[in-house]
Amino acid sequence: xxxxxxxxxxxxxxxxxxxxxxxxxxxxxxxxxxxxxxxxxxxxxxxxxxxxxxxxxxxxxxxxxxxxxxxxxxxxxxxxxxxxxxxxxxxxxxxxxxxxxxxxxxxxxxxxxxxxxxxxxxxxxxxxxxxxxxxxxxxxxxxxxxxxxxxxxxxxxxxxxxxxxxxxxxxxxxxxxxxxxxxxxxxxxxxxxxxxxxxxxxxxxxxxxxxxxxxxxxxxxxxxxxxxxxxxxxxxxxxxxxxxxxxxxxxxxxxxxxxxxxxxxxxxxxxxxxxxxxxxxxxxxxxxxxxxxxxxxxxxxxxxxxxxxxxxxxxxxxxxxxxxxxxxxxxxxxxxxxxxxxxxxxxxxxxxxxxxxxxxxxxxxxxxxxxxxxxxxxxxxxxxxxxxxxxxxxxxxxxxxxxxxxxxxxxxxxxxxxxxxxxxxxxxxxxxxxxxxxxxxxxxxxxxxxxxxxxxxxxxxxxxxxxxxxxxxxxxxxxxxxxxxxxxxxxxxxxxxxxxxxxxxxxxxxxxxxxxxxxxxxxxxxxxxxxxxxxxxxxxxxxxxxxxxxxxxxxxxxxxxxxxxxxxxxxxxxxxxxxxxxxxxxxxxxxxxxxxxxxxxxxxxxxxxxxxxxxxxxxxxxxxxxxxxxxxxxxxxxxxxxxxxxxxxxxxx
Amino acid sequence: xxxxxxxxxxxxxxxxxxxxxxxxxxxxxxxxxxxxxxxxxxxxxxxxxxxxxxxxxxxxxxxxxxxxxxxxxxxxxxxxxxxxxxxxxxxxxxxxxxxxxxxxxxxxxxxxxxxxxxxxxxxxxxxxxxxxxxxxxxxxxxxxxxxxxxxxx
Ligand code: FES
Numbered sequence: 001x002x003x004x005x006x007x008x009x010x011x012x013x014x015x016x017x018x019x020x021x022x023x024x025x026x027x028x029x030x031x032x033x034x035x036x037x038x039x040x041x042x043x044x045x046x047x048x049x050x051x052x053x054x055x056x057x058x059x060x061x062x063x064x065x066x067x068x069x070x071x072x073x074x075x076x077x078x079x080x081x082x083x084x085x086x087x088x089x090x091x092x093x094x095x096x097x098x099x100x101x102x103x104x105x106x107x108x109x110x111x112x113x114x115x116x117x118x119x120x121x122x123x124x125x126x127x128x129x130x131x132x133x134x135x136x137x138x139x140x141x142x143x144x145x146x147x148x149x150x151x152x153x154x155x156x157x158x159x160x161x162x163x164x165x166x167x168x169x170x171x172x173x174x175x176x177x178x179x180x181x182x183x184x185x186x187x188x189x190x191x192x193x194x195x196x197x198x199x200x201x202x203x204x205x206x207x208x209x210x211x212x213x214x215x216x217x218x219x220x221x222x223x224x225x226x227x228x229x230x231x232x233x234x235x236x237x238x239x240x241x242x243x244x245x246x247x248x249x250x251x252x253x254x255x256x257x258x259x260x261x262x263x264x265x266x267x268x269x270x271x272x273x274x275x276x277x278x279x280x281x282x283x284x285x286x287x288x289x290x291x292x293x294x295x296x297x298x299x300x301x302x303x304x305x306x307x308x309x310x311x312x313x314x315x316x317x318x319x320x321x322x323x324x325x326x327x328x329x330x331x332x333x334x335x336x337x338x339x340x341x342x343x344x345x346x347x348x349x350x351x352x353x354x355x356x357x358x359x360x361x362x363x364x365x366x367x368x369x370x371x372x373x374x375x376x377x378x379x380x381x382x383x384x385x386x387x388x389x390x391x392x393x394x395x396x397x398x399x400x401x402x403x404x405x406x407x408x409x410x411x412x413x414x415x416x417x418x419x420x421x422x423x424x425x426x427x428x429x430x431x432x433x434x435x436x437x438x439x440x441x442x443x444x445x446x447x448x449x450x451x452x453x454x455x456x457x458x459x460x461x462x463x464x465x466x467x468x469x470x471x472x473x474x475x476x477x478x479x480x481x482x483x484x485x486x487x488x489x490x491x492x493x494x495x496x497x498x499x500x501x502x503x504x505x506x507x508x509x510x511x512x513x514x515x516x517x518x519x520x521x522x523x524x525x526x527x528x529x530x531x532x533x534x535x536x537x538x539x540x541x542x543x544x545x546x547x548x549x550x551x552x553x554x555x556x557x558x559x560x561x562x563x564x565x566x567x568x569x570x571x572x573x574x575x576x577x578x579x580x581x582x583x584x585x586x587x588x589x590x591x592x593x594x595x596x597x598x599x600x601x602x603x604x605x606x607x608x609x610x611x612x613x614x615x616x617x618x619x620x621x622x623x624x625x626x627x628x629x630x631x632x633x634x635x636x637x638x639x640x641x642x643x644x645x646x647x648x649x650x651x652x653x
Numbered sequence: 654x655x656x657x658x659x660x661x662x663x664x665x666x667x668x669x670x671x672x673x674x675x676x677x678x679x680x681x682x683x684x685x686x687x688x689x690x691x692x693x694x695x696x697x698x699x700x701x702x703x704x705x706x707x708x709x710x711x712x713x714x715x716x717x718x719x720x721x722x723x724x725x726x727x728x729x730x731x732x733x734x735x736x737x738x739x740x741x742x743x744x745x746x747x748x749x750x751x752x753x754x755x756x757x758x759x760x761x762x763x764x765x766x767x768x769x770x771x772x773x774x775x776x777x778x779x780x781x782x783x784x785x786x787x788x789x790x791x792x793x794x795x796x797x798x799x800x801x802x803x804x805x806x
Pocket of ligand 1: 667668669671695696697719720721725726727728730731
């Protein structure tokens with residue numbers, strides 16, 4: 001029976017129709033073999049648009065549908081569903097992308113229309129040869145993996161666990177808490193960060209549905225949505241957590257000091273340590289790199305004082321395997337290395353510090369007990385806060401880091417509260433967009449803080465007059481005054497850019513994600529699915545997707561959790577139907593395909609001497625299809641015939 | 654319209670990186686030469702050398718093969734297979750008298766809309782300079798899967 005193809009051309013408002021002559025595209029389609037119906041409409045994806053497709057399927061007995069609209073990555077699923085609702089196998093649908101690949105990228109209307117016709121002709125050529133495929137469902141493992149124990153990960157884990165779903169949380173550091181644990185007060189409410197975070201940390205760690213692995217990293221991920229197999233490496237900690245009572249005597253007795261990462265290098269910690277006093281879990285671990293015993297073979301002072309005898313010097317890394325249905329990546333962010341931004345003097349002048357260092361200075365458990373002091377131990381009389389250091393700057397990071405304006409205002413407030421210093425803010429624009437943020441800014445305007453609209457160009461210690469002697473001088477153009485200012489201060493705080501974690505590319509690879517141009521993990525859709533990735537079953541929570549403040553990170557984590565929850569509570573999920581299939585009669589049994597398959601999905605039938613493909617393992621990449629020297633493997637939905645027909649159609653115009 | 658030669662360039666690319674990169678170029682409203690036509694397969698590893706031959710045989714003036722960067726393939730390493738097939742494909746094309754500049758292999762990620770634009774424009778210019786191919790040896794290129802592997806012996 002000859003196929004009956006229906007072609008539906010979308011205007012997408014003026015997005016397509018503004019450049020492509022959509023009526024002409026439909027008209028051209030009507031002249032092609034097997035096209036029994038073609039029409040154009042304003043918004044094909046709208047309810048009436050979909051209804052139109054469904055009605056046409058029934059009325060014109062259409063059995064192959066082509067929608068020429070946006071990217072299949074956007075609406076393929078929508079129209080497959082519409083086809084199914086009209087009783088058509090969803091794989092009898094083909095999408096022609098005349099928006100992203102045509103109307104949006106070309107200005108010449110004539111050329112764009114001709115190109116659109118080519119694109120649709122190619123889609124029709126493929127559609128003619130499409131075959132129905134059986135969708136298969138697999139069970140979803142009712143367990144989720146949360147990677148990263150910052151506030152977004154914690155929120156996600158709690159939501160899942162509270163819904164009765166088992167959660168495995170993996171945290172690289174000794175404690176969960178993430179960046180938020182380092183902060184002192186949070187804007188704009190000025191509530192204490194630890195006070196609101198630590199209860200959640202404890203909750204997640206003690207939750208009966210949560211298994212928490214700290215000092216651990218995900219090493220390998222295989223499988224697919226609903227059934228991921230995850231390999232987790234738990235680093236040796238040399239302390240048996242089941243025996244340790246967290247009394248803390250070892251922390252006191254350990255003679256070896258090393259820089260504290262949590263305190264941003266402003267002070268030291270011991271070689272046996274917990275990240276910070278309220279760390280969760282609270283049991284200390286031994287840092288092998290700095291421990292005298294591991295470096296010199298002698299010491300073990302800690303062990304002498306350890307009453308419960310918790311030290312295990314022969315401890316080794318442990319590898320744990322978990323099977324989970326969904327993965328939530330919540331690996332957070334890093335901060336721009338301020339020493340790579342030479343003009344602002346970080347690393348050269350001791351009293352040029354970063355925002356996160358200021359958080360620690362201001363914190364009661366921090367290196368100065370919460371007193372804001374210069375490196376010489378005296379209080380600064382004048383402090384400059386420089387916004388957008390490394391952000392909104394094409395030389396570094398083009399994007400806005402979204403938190404700096406607000407924490408700079410917070411710093412200004414805290415400085416005014418705790419010291420007698422004059423406070424200067426050097427900013428490009430004030431971006432106070434969140435709930436209560438603008439109000440906070442207005443409040444600051446009345447607290448005697450000086451605002452200079454202009455990005456600081458550099459910080460120097462070279463005085464131009466007596467007043468500047470022995471001080472740091474911030475130079476900036478005050479754009480509202482149209483003049484270059486030199487402001488002598490005693491301390492400079494850099495609001496350095498929020499950046500992706502340095503290992504983001506490797507992590508993206510491990511979980512099958514992509515990176516956005518800014519280096520953060522790429523979401524499935526920037527507006528509608530900022531918490532999903534292109535890989536089904538892998539979700540994003542928090543600032544690993546892009547800079548976020550705490551409320552946004554928490555909301556993002558909760559959204560990711562609810563999406564994972566929907567998957568898990570549905571209990572089963574449809575898997576790839578467009579898998580490869582061996583044509584037994586054509587297979588010569590050479591086994592070339594077996595080596596090439598990245599998923600070990602290809603077996604061998606000994607008696608028959610032919611390759612066999614396990615459809616549950618095959619992901620439909622088609623590499624074996626292109627490799628088979630006997631053309632014995634059919635790549636369903638992308639068959640040789642279909643692709644070659646598409647190619648021929650491209651030149652049939 | 655000018656009489657300038659407008660080459661047709663077939664782009665055979667994977668769904669996950671290059672196709673998405675071209676989508677991004679669209680979303681960002683970048684502009685490029687309208688001479689390229691994309692054909693999507695799931696992985697660049699699916700791109701059979703026969704597809705390239707068919708494209709030239711049917712009238713393509715240039716063919717771009719594109720996929721994820723090595724290490725980034727959505728299917729672990731399909732693109733490495735593509736990478737290994739490519740030199741053989743080029744040799745074969747050279748034997749057919751097709752200039753090497755008419756075929757190109759590029760890794761373009763989902764975030765590299767700008768790279769897609771650059772490559773599309775570059776290739777259009779490059780192939781335009783070479784002029785039309787008019788390669789009509791259809792008979793020589795019946796769809797034979799895994800041609801490259803045959804040649805590899
Ligand atoms: S998926 Fe892009 S090259 Fe394999």
